[in-house]
Amino acid sequence: MGFARDDFKWDELTVTRGIVESFMTDFLDSIDLDAAVVGAGPSGITAARLLAAEGHRVAIFERNLHIGGGIWGGGMLFPRIVIEEEAAPLMEEAGVKLREWRDGTVVADAVEAATKMTAAAIDAGARVFVGIEVEDVVVDDDARVSGVVINWGAVTAAKLHVDPLAVHAKVLIESTGHPCEVADVLLQKIPGACLDTGETCVAGEGSMNARAGEAALIENTREIYPGVVVAGMAANAVSRSPRMGAIFGGMLLSGQKAAEVASDIIAGRS
Ligand code: 48F
DSSP: OOOOGGGOOOOHHHHHHHHHHHHHHHHHTTSEEEEEEEOOSHHHHHHHHHHHHTTOOEEEEESSSSOOGGGTTTBTTBOEEEEEGGGHHHHHTTTOOOEEOSTTEEEEEHHHHHHHHHHHHHHHTOEEEESEEEEEEEEOTTSOEEEEEEEEHHHHHTTOOOOOEEEEEEEEEEOOOTTOHHHHHHHHHSTTOOOTTSOSSOOOOBSOOHHHHHHHHHHHOEEEETTEEEOTHHHHHTTTOBOOOSBOHHHHHHHHHHHHHHHHHHTTOO
8 A cells, every 4th residue: 555646636735725714714714703712721611612512603812833822741740630529521522531549539631631622522523713813802892802813823923013813702601721821811801890899800720729729710700891701710810719730620621600690691691
């Protein structure tokens, strides 16, 4: 078995057209979304999967060329993550095999978790755009967030002066992790903007207290600004709640709650 050069029907332009046309089709199908998810970490991937499974039009925009956020590194580069049993079904639904551990926890392989969770979100119908970052939000006349402003991550890294493009979305899920970038930018740029707490800046996460951080995370997952639902570590960062390190059950449950809150917003129930 092998390739016979003269049997090939394609040439280089077949490759070029295949890449550009298929990307443009998918991209143009994703410029008017129900939910724009910013960041492909565990909370964003979970939220995207659950929203897509409900039939919503969902896209994740991830700055890096790789998905998974903090999953890959596990704890201190040991590629394993620990999950509370309460969140295990959210891993199992994605086909991730879990190893029994102790004290109400299970352990997952970080590589398997990142890849299978993302594959499950894609299979549910979510689009994942890598190498694209969200640098700003779109606002309507009432200063409600109604979309995201995107550019290639490489453009920012190279400090090129290139204007971005805009995508509309009924709701934005801020799942950018520790830096909480979307909340930060909207507070800086929208005149008079403040979070639901009255805060006019991102407080930032507190020092590690894993159990307190996990317990606070679900309550912290909420609509923090009209049209913006915060999930994952960003939810604790806007609330000055503690960080928790490589225990990930809260991230998954936060993604699940963010999907529920976003679903209500999309349906006009809140
Ligand atoms: O940090 P990250 O994994 O977010 P998370 O879902 O999960 C946190 C855990 O990984 C871990 C932890 C567990 O206790 O604390 O840290 O809250 O993933 C965030 C993703 O967002 C991307 C970033 O590259 C990462 O993959 N991201 C951040 N800012 C932007 C962005 C942006 N402006 N545009 C696009 N992607």
